[in-house]
Each structure stands twice: as C-alpha cells, then as structure tokens.
Amino acid sequence: MSTTSPEALQICEECDTVHRRRAMTHGEVGKCACCGATLEHYHSLDPNTMLALVLTAFVVFIQANLWPIVTLGLNGRQSSTTLWGAIIAMWQEQAQVIAVIAAATLFFFPLVKMLSIGWLLWFARQHRCAPGFVPIMVTLHYIGPWTMSEVFVLGALVAIVKAKVYFDVMADPGIYAYAVLTVLITIFARVDMRELWNMRMKESV
Amino acid sequence: MSAPEKVPALPRAADLGLIGCHVCRLVCREAPDDDGGMECPRCGSALHRRKPASYTRTWALLLAAFMMYVPANLLPIMRTASLNDVDDNTILSGVKELWVNGSGDLAVIVFVASIMVPMLKFLVLGTLLISSQRRTDWAQLQRAKLYRLVEFIGYWSMLDVFVVALLSALVRFNVLSRVEPLPGVIFFGLTVVLTMLASMSFDPRLIWDSRDSDD
Ligand SMILES: [Zn+2]
Numbered sequence: 001m002s003t004t005s006p007e008a009l010q011i012c013e014e015c016d017t018v019h020r021r022r023a024m025t026h027g028e029v030g031k032c033a034c035c036g037a038t039l040e041h042y043h044s045l046d047p048n049t050m051l052a053l054v055l056t057a058f059v060v061f062i063q064a065n066l067w068p069i070v071t072l073g074l075n076g077r078q079s080s081t082t083l084w085g086a087i088i089a090m091w092q093e094q095a096q097v098i099a100v101i102a103a104a105t106l107f108f109f110p111l112v113k114m115l116s117i118g119w120l121l122w123f124a125r126q127h128r129c130a131p132g133f134v135p136i137m138v139t140l141h142y143i144g145p146w147t148m149s150e151v152f153v154l155g156a157l158v159a160i161v162k163a164k165v166y167f168d169v170m171a172d173p174g175i176y177a178y179a180v181l182t183v184l185i186t187i188f189a190r191v192d193m194r195e196l197w198n199m200r201m202k203e204s205v
Numbered sequence: 206m207s208a209p210e211k212v213p214a215l216p217r218a219a220d221l222g223l224i225g226c227h228v229c230r231l232v233c234r235e236a237p238d239d240d241g242g243m244e245c246p247r248c249g250s251a252l253h254r255r256k257p258a259s260y261t262r263t264w265a266l267l268l269a270a271f272m273m274y275v276p277a278n279l280l281p282i283m284r285t286a287s288l289n290d291v292d293d294n295t296i297l298s299g300v301k302e303l304w305v306n307g308s309g310d311l312a313v314i315v316f317v318a319s320i321m322v323p324m325l326k327f328l329v330l331g332t333l334l335i336s337s338q339r340r341t342d343w344a345q346l347q348r349a350k351l352y353r354l355v356e357f358i359g360y361w362s363m364l365d366v367f368v369v370a371l372l373s374a375l376v377r378f379n380v381l382s383r384v385e386p387l388p389g390v391i392f393f394g395l396t397v398v399l400t401m402l403a404s405m406s407f408d409p410r411l412i413w414d415s416r417d418s419d420d
C-alpha cells in the first residue's frame with residue numbers, strides 16, 4: 001500500500017474504486033472498470049485555443065442577450081423580446097421565483113462561468129497560476145450543473161411553434177446567437193476544466 | 206469488458222485508507238485532525254468518504270420535490286387571453302395543443318422533458334435510495350447507469366418554464382391577446398430545482414457499498 005504515491009492514483013467519483021493513472025493517447029477516454037463512469041478525457045488542453053473559444057463564446061453571449069430573440073406580429077402591431085424581457089415579464093407577473101431561476105441559470109451563472117474560465121486560461125497560457133485560482137475553481141465546480149442556455153434555445157423553438165398558430169412570427173438575430181452559443185457550449189462540455197488542477201500541481205512542486 | 210464472472214475485486218478508496226476530494230479529485234490519505242474532520246490540501250474543501258447525510262438530504266429533497274410536483278401538474282401554468290376567450294393551460298394540455306396543431310415531434314420532446322423526465326427522476330432516485338439503504342448488490346451496474354442518466358437529463362425539464370416566460374414576454378397585445386404565467390409554472394420550476402438538488406445530494410458510491418464492505 002505504501003509503495004505507490006497518491007499522485008499515481010485516481011479514484012472513481014461514482015463508485016470509489018481506486019485506479020492507477022496511466023499514460024493516455026490523444027482523444028482517449030478512461031473508463032472505470034467497475035462502474036463504467038468516465039475517469040478522465042485525455043486532451044492536451046491547449047490554453048490558447050481554449051481562450052479563443054471562450055472569448056468567442058463571450059461575444060456571442062453578449063449579442064444573444066442584447067438582441068431580440070423573436071418578434072410577433074398581430075394586425076400590424078409588433079412585439080419582441082430579449083432574455084431580460086422574459087425575466088422582467090416573469091417578475092412583474094407574480095412569478096418572481098421563475099424570474100430568479102431564469103436570471104441565474106441563463107445569465108449570471110453562464111456569465112460567471114465564462115469570465116472565470118477566461119481568467120484562469122489567460123494565466124495558464126503564461127504558465128502562471130491565476131490570482132484566486134482555488135476559490136474560482138471551487139465556484140466553477142458548484143455552478144457547473146446550473147447553466148441552462150441550451151434548454152432555453154429549445155424553449156425558444158417551442159415558443160415560436162406555439163405562437164405561429166396565432167401570430168406572424170419572425171426569428172430575430174438573438175435566436176441565432178443563442179444557437180451558436182449552444183454549439184460552443186457543447187464543445188466546452190467535452191473539455192474537463194479540472195485538468196487545470198493538475199497543471200497547477202506540476203508548477204508548484 | 207469481456208471479463209469473466211470472477212474478476213479480482215478492484216480496491217476501493219475506503220479500504221486503502223484513501224479519500225478522493227469531491228471537488229478537485231485529489232487523492233488524499235485519510236488522516237483526521239483533532240476534531241475528526243479533514244480538509245483537502247489542494248482546494249480546502251472538507252473531505253468525506255461519502256457525501257454527508259446523503260440519504261436524509263436526498264429523501265427530504267425528493268419528498269419536497271414531489272409535493273411541488275402534484276400542484277405543478279394539476280394547476281394551470283399559463284393563461285392565454287384574447288378578445289372573446291380565456292384559456293388556462295396545464296403542462297399536459299400544452300403538449301396536446303402542440304400535437305393537435307401538427308408539431309408532433311416537438312410535442313414528444315416537451316412530453317419527455319416535462320412529464321417523463323421528472324417521473325423518471327422520482328422513480329430512479331426512489332429506487333436507488335431504497336436499494337442502497339438495504340445494501341443490496343442487486344443490479345449495481347444498471348443502477349449506476351440510471352443515476353448517470355438522471356444526472357444528465359434532469360435539467361432539460363426546465364424547458365416548459367422557459368416557454369412560458371418567453372410567451373408571457375412576447376404576447377402582450379393588450380386586450381387583443383395576452384399570455385400570463387399562472388402559479389403552476391412556479392411549482393414546476395421548483396420541482397425541477399428540487400429534483401436536481403436531490404440527485405446531486407445522492408452519493409452514487411452508496412450503490413457499491415453492499416453488505417460486505419465497511420462504511
Ligand atoms: Zn467507478
């Protein structure tokens with residue numbers, strides 16, 4: 001038991017089985033032999049590429065939030081909304097709980113996520129540890145499951161289809177920005193940010 | 206994966222005196238300090254072999270979620286009002302409306318996200334809780350897979366909530382046509398949040414803690 005150092009081991013998060021770390025080739029996925037959970041994705045996390053992706057996602061996110069998503073027309077009158085329009089509508093119509101959930105999962109958490117990842121990568125690029133590295137990484141761990149932009153895109157699609165029965169519906173640029181954002185989020189989801197913990201270890205030793 | 210029945214059991218962290226940090230995954234040696242607590246040397250989070258009070262918290266959150274789920278389905282979630290007509294929609298009637306208007310595929314998606322996924326979460330988490338508490342080694346791999354599925358799809362149930370939010374913001378033509386949220390949507394949003402919290406507080410390691418292993 002005392003023959004291996006803990007750094008050479010990894011523990012499956014879902015079943016507590018101990019595995020020996022092994023060298024992996026690019027694109028390989030390590031699975032737990034006991035429960036089948038993913039142990040680690042191997043990708044050479046290239047901070048420059050990642051940073052470019054985060055910056056793109058950030059710009060698209062701003063546009064997705066500023067531009068109207070859909071416009072409805074009825075007898076020559078028009079009505080359009082943005083994400084914040086929907087949040088404010090919920091607040092005013094006695095559904096403040098929903099307004100808070102939507103603001104958190106569609107605006108604040110995604111924003112914090114992108115800014116944090118961008119900040120960490122900016123320093124990782126220079127092989128430095130970002131100020132506030134530990135609290136930021138811990139925050140990312142906790143807000144991870146609470147970002148729902150991709151659900152919102154599908155929700156907008158359903159809303160458009162429902163409204164089409166009664167109104168003239170025009171999709172606005174905001175919905176396309178959201179669609180692009182969803183693609184970027186999918187790319188991100190494949191990258192395990194927890195790799196950064198290990199990068200930091202190498203430096204500090 | 207083609208290993209025969211009798212594979213030598215892989216060691217588990219608890220047997221080797223190791224603990225994996227739940228936040229940063231660092232492998233640590235068990236060495237409790239004076240008050241019996243341990244801290245991850247890398248990220249400072251408290252170290253636990255299993256998520257603390259996993260059964261109690263998960264049961265409590267699941268029951269709370271279920272108490273929200275009943276009114277979420279019975280009460281209308283949205284009111285559509287036009288000049289000569291006021292119509293209150295429940296989750297189910299919204300699905301039906303999509304179906305009748307010829308959007309069968311979307312109707313199926315909404316039905317799965319809003320009705321099947323929450324029910325699946327109640328069933329799966331309930332089964333996992335009861336079977337793990339009885340420390341059975343029945344269908345461990347399948348139960349582990351079900352847990353992963355529930356974790357992965359859970360948040361898609363928020364779909365209907367966002368639809369109501371968007372329609373309420375869009376359909377504002379004064380007396381001609383209006384859409385307003387109704388209390389059902391609040392209960393539904395809370396159901397989704399509570400079931401997500403419940404599945405997060407369940408510790409899947411418990412599935413593998415059958416009778417012979419220590420705790
Ligand atoms: Zn495992």
Ligand SMILES: [Zn+2]
Pocket residue numbers: 226227228229230231245246247248249250
């Ligand atoms: Zn840690």
